[in-house]
Amino acid sequence: MALVKETIKAEVKQAFVQVMDDTEGREASIDRVAESLAEAMVNAIQSITITYVGGLSAPTGAVTGTFQCTIK
Structure with missing residues (x-):
């Protein structure tokens, strides 16, 4: 489900x-x-x-890299 401004606005108004x-x-x-x-x-x-795009690897055990993602 995506983050929808109108939904938040409606809840605040209510x-x-x-x-x-x-x-x-x-x-x-x-x-x-x-x-x-x-x-x-x-x-x-x-x-x-949150959709994982890439950027992490664990070639020798520990996970390294930068978490790349899109947020909706």
């Missing part, structure tokens, strides 16, 4: 919409928004795809 009419108080609202934003970030990070 986090704020959920507390717009909150009557629980300021701290509870801040905690709920923070929790939702953290969840959006975790979801975004977990949706990243």
Whole structure:
């Protein structure tokens, strides 16, 4: 799955919409928004795809080289 800005934006927007009419108080609202934003970030990070391109070798045991990849 690719990292999609619109998906992150939608989750962040939803986090704020959920507390717009909150009557629980300021701290509870801040905690709920923070929790939702953290969840959006975790979801975004977990949706990243890293594709190994090359650059590593282990001719005599230890892996050496530079990890070359693409990130989507």
